[in-house]
Amino acid sequence: MIRPLEHIVIPSGLIALGGLLGWSLFLAITGETGDRLAEIALARVPDSGVSNPVTSVLLNFRAYDTLLELAVLLTALLGIWSLGAAGPGFQKAASVLEGMVAGFVPLLILSAGYMLWVGAYAPGGAFQAGALLGAAGVMLALAGHRNAGLPSEDRLRPLVALGVFVFAITGVLLAVVGGGFLTYPAGLAKWLILIIETAATLSIGATLAAAYLGGRPAPEHATRESA
Amino acid sequence: MTSHVLGTQLLYGGSGILLVLLGLWSFLVHAPLLRKLIAINVMGAGVFHLLVAIAYRGIDTPPDPVPHALVLTGIVVAVSATALALAFGKRLDRDGD
Amino acid sequence: MNLLLALFDLLLTLTLVGLAVVTLTSREPRRAVILFIAFGLLLALVWARLRAPDLALAEAAIGAGLSGALMLAAARRASDRNSVSTEGSNREDAP
Numbered sequence: 001m002i003r004p005l006e007h008i009v010i011p012s013g014l015i016a017l018g019g020l021l022g023w024s025l026f027l028a029i030t031g032e033t034g035d036r037l038a039e040i041a042l043a044r045v046p047d048s049g050v051s052n053p054v055t056s057v058l059l060n061f062r063a064y065d066t067l068l069e070l071a072v073l074l075t076a077l078l079g080i081w082s083l084g085a086a087g088p089g090f091q092k093a094a095s096v097l098e099g100m101v102a103g104f105v106p107l108l109i110l111s112a113g114y115m116l117w118v119g120a121y122a123p124g125g126a127f128q129a130g131a132l133l134g135a136a137g138v139m140l141a142l143a144g145h146r147n148a149g150l151p152s153e154d155r156l157r158p159l160v161a162l163g164v165f166v167f168a169i170t171g172v173l174l175a176v177v178g179g180g181f182l183t184y185p186a187g188l189a190k191w192l193i194l195i196i197e198t199a200a201t202l203s204i205g206a207t208l209a210a211a212y213l214g215g216r217p218a219p220e221h222a223t224r225e226s227a
Numbered sequence: 228m229t230s231h232v233l234g235t236q237l238l239y240g241g242s243g244i245l246l247v248l249l250g251l252w253s254f255l256v257h258a259p260l261l262r263k264l265i266a267i268n269v270m271g272a273g274v275f276h277l278l279v280a281i282a283y284r285g286i287d288t289p290p291d292p293v294p295h296a297l298v299l300t301g302i303v304v305a306v307s308a309t310a311l312a313l314a315f316g317k318r319l320d321r322d323g324d
Numbered sequence: 325m326n327l328l329l330a331l332f333d334l335l336l337t338l339t340l341v342g343l344a345v346v347t348l349t350s351r352e353p354r355r356a357v358i359l360f361i362a363f364g365l366l367l368a369l370v371w372a373r374l375r376a377p378d379l380a381l382a383e384a385a386i387g388a389g390l391s392g393a394l395m396l397a398a399a400r401r402a403s404d405r406n407s408v409s410t411e412g413s414n415r416e417d418a419p
Contacts, residue, residue: 010255014248021244029236029281038284038291045292053292054299054378062296069300076307080314084321115381123377127299131385138393204303208390211310214317214397231326235333239374242337246344253348261353261398265360268391269344272367275379283374286329290375298379306386306394313398320401 049189050120058125059193063182067171070163070200077160077207086146086215093143101143108136116201120190126197126204133205138212147217148209156206156217163203167196232285239280246273260316264309271305336370353399357392364388 002008041057048056058066093101112132119125141148150156170192171182179185184192210217250270254263275298282291343366347359368384371377 006256010252014252017251018244018248021247022241025240025244025277025281026237029233029240036291037293038282041292042289052378053289054295057292057296058299062293065296065300069304072304073307076311079311083314083318087317123381125299125378127303128378128381128385131382131390134390135385138390142393208306208310208386211307211314212390212394212397214310214314231330234330238333238337239370242341245341249341249344249348257348259353259402261395261402262348262356264395264398265356266348268360268387269348269363272364272387275383276367276370279371279374279376279379282376286375295376295379298376299382302379302382302386306391309391310394313394316398317401320405 047186047189049184049193052119052121052123052125054123055119055125055193059196060184060189063167063171066200067164067167067182070167070203073204073207074160074164077211080211080214081216084215086213086217089146089213089218090142090144097143101139104139105136105149108132108139112136112201112205116197119197120194126200129197129201130204130208133201134208134212137205137209141209141212148213150206150209150213150217152219153217156210159206160203160210163196163200166199170196229285232283236280236283239283240277243273243275243277243280246270246276249273260312260319264312264316268305268309271301275301333373336366336373340366340370353402354396357395357399360395361388361392364392 041061042053044061045051045053045056048060050056050059109132112129115124115129115132116126117124119129137148137150151159174183174185174192175181177185247270250266250268250273253266254270257263257266278294278298282294284290340363343359343363347356347363350356350359364387365384368380368388371383372380
């Protein structure tokens with residue numbers, strides 16, 4: 001039996017869309033352009049305070065994007081928290097898994113610190129470091145730690161907001177001092193970027209781990225009972 | 228830009244478009260929430276793949292960092308949207324029972 | 325050299341699209357999620373080939389790892405629900 005929507009309309013629409021997208025891709029990569037953004041960005045990398053081009057675009061040239069992206073992450077977590085409390089969590093891990101987790105979590109935190117530092121001149125940066133912290137949290141949650149190693153809610157709230165807060169305060173202070181919103185002065189760029197990235201890493205890690213729990217964290221006393 | 232780089236961009240960019248179309252098809256055709264979510268994620272991966280392909284400048288030339296930064300923020304936004312969607316799904320299940 | 329690289333590109337692309345097709349067409353939730361994780365890891369490999377190591381790291385950790393962990397939990401709930409609603413029908417994926 002042929003259902004017209006599923007077998008005719010959708011496939012032909014998709015084929016038409018594919019043709020259009022393919023044609024525009026072809027035009028985009030064969031077309032002659034003037035100064036492309038890439039050359040301008042790559043030429044300015046030495047002024048940005050970091051030598052990794054991606055980090056310099058992310059935290060210097062297009063810092064607005066990253067600030068708003070951290071705000072999106074925070075909003076998503078608020079949405080998750082508004083939907084109710086987290087589930088009961090997984091059962092307590094047996095001794096072998098517990099031993100592995102006890103070894104891996106410090107290693108993940110150490111790698112996150114390395115990733116954060118190395119992001120200035122090699123592949124890495126706040127997002128990758130935050131993802132490693134989040135992975136440490138997921139691992140703790142899977143091994144039966146009910147709050148994934150996160151602090152209680154009143155201390156977790158400042159932690160997840162830290163990235164946006166530090167980023168925005170830095171931007172506003174720079175605007176007041178005179179450079180313009182998030183326009184770093186020449187000598188300070190490296191350190192300002194490092195401060196912002198550190199705050200962002202902590203927030204991203206805490207947010208991702210809290211998002212994995214899928215709801216508001218349980219109160220402190222309930223955690224002790226289950227532990 | 229040599230024809231070899233152009234060919235690589237077309238091959239990977241074309242596969243990115245194909246991933247977007249496959250994801251869109253699956254999103255429209257399949258009913259279960261989890262399958263729709265996976266379909267959206269594959270669509271997103273296709274868009275990222277397309278951007279990475281356009282940023283490619285050859286095996287020994289540094290690529291365009293601007294699309295890379297866009298994709299990096301996109302990945303994190305995608306995972307937070309996925310987590311929010313799953314929380315919605317969990318709540319729907321609980322209220323539906 | 326160039327021919328070898330082109331062959332490698334073709335192989336990577338075919339595997340990637342093939343994995344996407346089997347991910348999107350598998351009915352069983354857990355199977356679909358695990359294939360999606362494999363897809364994300366292969367995508368990270370492709371981006372390392374396209375000189376985007378920053379993105380490869382992020383995709384492997386976030387796109388494949390964290391999304392996969394989130395979806396696996398959801399897939400487990402979905403299978404649990406299926407096995408409750410079709411009790412006695414002898415499903416393979418019952419826990």
